[in-house]
Amino acid sequence: MIQNIWQDFLKIVREEVGSRVVETWFKAVSLQRWDALHKEVHLQAPNTFVRNWIQQHYLSLFQIHLGRLLHVERPKVIFDSTVPASEKKKKDISKNGLEKKESNMYKAAHLIPFNAIHANHALLKKSSTYKQNGYINQSYLFDTFVVGPNNSLACAAAHAITEKPGFLYNPMFIYGGSGLGKTHLLHAIGNGIKRNHKNMSILYQTADRFVNEFINAIRFNKIHQFQKKYKTIDVLLIDDIQFISNKEQTQEAFFHIFNSLYDSHKQIVFSSDTFPQNMGGIAERLRSRLAAGLVTDIHIPTLETKIAILKKKADLSNEVISNDVAHFVASQVVSNVRELEGALIRVIAFAHLTKQPISLELAKKVLIHTNKNENRMVKVEEIVKGIEKYYSYSLAQLRSKERSKNLVLARQVMMFLMKKLTNKSLRSIGDFLGGKDHSTVKYAISKVEKKAKDQADFQKKLHHIEQEIMN
Ligand code: ADP
Ligand code: MG
Numbered sequence: 001m002i003q004n005i006w007q008d009f010l011k012i013v014r015e016e017v018g019s020r021v022v023e024t025w026f027k028a029v030s031l032q033r034w035d036a037l038h039k040e041v042h043l044q045a046p047n048t049f050v051r052n053w054i055q056q057h058y059l060s061l062f063q064i065h066l067g068r069l070l071h072v073e074r075p076k077v078i079f080d081s082t083v084p085a086s087e088k089k090k091k092d093i094s095k096n097g098l099e100k101k102e103s104n105m106y107k108a109a110h111l112i113p114f115n116a117i118h119a120n121h122a123l124l125k126k127s128s129t130y131k132q133n134g135y136i137n138q139s140y141l142f143d144t145f146v147v148g149p150n151n152s153l154a155c156a157a158a159h160a161i162t163e164k165p166g167f168l169y170n171p172m173f174i175y176g177g178s179g180l181g182k183t184h185l186l187h188a189i190g191n192g193i194k195r196n197h198k199n200m201s202i203l204y205q206t207a208d209r210f211v212n213e214f215i216n217a218i219r220f221n222k223i224h225q226f227q228k229k230y231k232t233i234d235v236l237l238i239d240d241i242q243f244i245s246n247k248e249q250t251q252e253a254f255f256h257i258f259n260s261l262y263d264s265h266k267q268i269v270f271s272s273d274t275f276p277q278n279m280g281g282i283a284e285r286l287r288s289r290l291a292a293g294l295v296t297d298i299h300i301p302t303l304e305t306k307i308a309i310l311k312k313k314a315d316l317s318n319e320v321i322s323n324d325v326a327h328f329v330a331s332q333v334v335s336n337v338r339e340l341e342g343a344l345i346r347v348i349a350f351a352h353l354t355k356q357p358i359s360l361e362l363a364k365k366v367l368i369h370t371n372k373n374e375n376r377m378v379k380v381e382e383i384v385k386g387i388e389k390y391y392s393y394s395l396a397q398l399r400s401k402e403r404s405k406n407l408v409l410a411r412q413v414m415m416f417l418m419k420k421l422t423n424k425s426l427r428s429i430g431d432f433l434g435g436k437d438h439s440t441v442k443y444a445i446s447k448v449e450k451k452a453k454d455q456a457d458f459q460k461k462l463h464h465i466e467q468e469i470m471n
Contacts, residue, residue: 012068012069044080180300193267201232203230214249246435321344429441
């Protein structure tokens with residue numbers, strides 16, 4: 001399925017160029033079709049600005065990784081016409097001269113290296129000290145985190161533990177959808193504790209990295225050093241703990257580390273995309289440890305909070321944006337702060353390159369075809385509830401290996417809806433459903449798609465379940 005290829009591509013390049021580049025430039029692009037005969041990948045960009053930028057800076061990246069996924073060497077990457085006919089008409093009669101500036105800008109942009117344009121752009125900077133100080137990113141602070149009704153509890157608790165780590169809320173477990181600020185808060189806790197307790201040793205670690213470290217420790221016979229490292233720190237911040245799902249041995253090792261730290265009042269903070277009870281493939285005794293302290297969630301920000309975030313982000317990069325621009329950008333991106341930030345970066349970059357002020361008109365121009373699909377993001381819990389209700393199976397049954405016909409279908413529909421309505425990867429959907437690998441999930445989704453295509457009544461049912469979940 002071509003869409004899966006695109007999703008896999010995004011995942012791979014995210015590792016290579018970082019989330020920020022993906023959110024800013026690639027997320028707005030869609031893969032239209034693959035012409036195997038001519039070895040051409042056809043893409044569509046939301047506007048010429050994004051298209052040119054990608055062609056200039058990332059073409060080779062696209063060729064290498066799309067080539068790998070499509071099993072050809074260096075396919076041609078072709079951007080199909082960007083602007084739909086209706087837009088073009090408007091564009092032709094537009095009198096504001098923006099197009100002209102735009103086209104001059106493209107010429108100019110070809111001459112300016114990316115780094116030169118953005119060398120001073122705070123929003124695009126990655127912390128250079130990322131790998132020092134226990135992997136803590138020093139630009140993620142409480143000061144740079146906007147508090148709103150969606151995150152106030154999590155933020156207040158996070159702040160409180162920086163005063164008295166290990167005693168107030170231990171462990172602390174923050175969960176919520178992607179791009180809502182969990183990682184930011186974890187680093188803010190790390191930075192806060194560092195400031196208040198200079199001698200404490202703090203370690204931020206993603207669960208993925210923890211798993212790899214553990215595997216290497218076993219491979220190279222260094223398990224003793226591994227345990228020692230973790231047992232001697234004062235604060236452990238584990239991001240995306242869901243990735244420890246179905247890794248039994250790692251869980252076992254982590255369980256002992258957890259107990260040792262916990263017993264000596266060392267602070268532990270977790271982030272996850274799901275509520276502990278709903279995490280699949282986690283040993284019961286570990287799950288109960290994860291949820292033993294304060295469990296708090298982060299929701300989707302309200303419009304006001306999104307506007308405040310945009311203003312803060314603009315301020316951090318010494319830009320000023322007016323209320324109407326902030327309002328417009330905030331209304332374009334519904335549920336993911338990372339994407340919100342990406343949209344703002346695009347607008348600012350465009351204004352810089354065309355040497356224009358950041359006006360509403362300009363923002364509209366840049367974000368005109370922003371992919372609004374993400375506004376359908378729902379929580380996994382809501383999907384579980386919907387499926388349980390419609391098919392009368394419990395989550396435990398859905399996760400089991402039982403294979404009665406109806407249960408298999410319910411499970412497949414659940415995977416399909418999780419892919420469609422959340423931004424979970426195939427891998428985390430598989431983990432959630434008790435350790436299925438990503439190809440099983442892919443297969444389940446294609447089964448549901450085919451069934452919906454072939455059977456109108458099933459399509460209706462599917463639509464009905466989706467509506468129930470959305471409401
Ligand atoms: P998550 O870990 O939940 O996927 P991140 O912590 O990586 O999300 O946040 C994504 C981006 O959004 C980061 O750049 C972060 O600074 C920003 N962000 C999220 N929430 C806020 C907020 N409330 N205030 C300021 N920035 C935020
Ligand atoms: Mg994160």
